Amino acid sequence: MQVTEQEILRQLRQQGYRVTAPRRAVVSVLQSAEAWLPPDAVHARAAGICPSIGLVTVYRTLALLTELQLAQRVHWEGGCHGYALGDVGHGHHLVCQQCHKVVAFADCDLSGLVKTLESETGFRIEAHVLELVGVCPSCQA
DSSP: OOOOHHHHHHHHHHTTOOOOHHHHHHHHHHHHOSSOBOHHHHHHHHHTTOTTOOHHHHHHHHHHHHHTTSEEEEEOGGGOEEEEESOOTTOEEEEETTTOOEEEOOOOOOHHHHHHHHHHHOOOOOOOOEEEEEOOHHHHO
């Protein structure tokens, strides 16, 4: 279930952050997006809501929302990334390679793989991010 714009703004206030017009614009853009958006697209759309918003402010707001786990950063080919709101929780996403829709999911049982990798490499694995890329049902039609 996707968290509402008002809930995100409330959580920002609770964490001690000001809810400025640029931050509202970024949250509004992400809330209305059908798929993940790269920062430049967030900026372009947010400028329609808050004309004075700068690209640096967009990047800072996206970083803050991600840090507070109110948004998710989605990695894409070529080192690109985008952002989406939603249940970020454990950091698992299905990403449509055609329309770029992002669906978060919580269920993963990687404990066996994690233990094997720790044993084989000596790493102490503390967290993981899982993105599965494919084609969503709408794009398959």
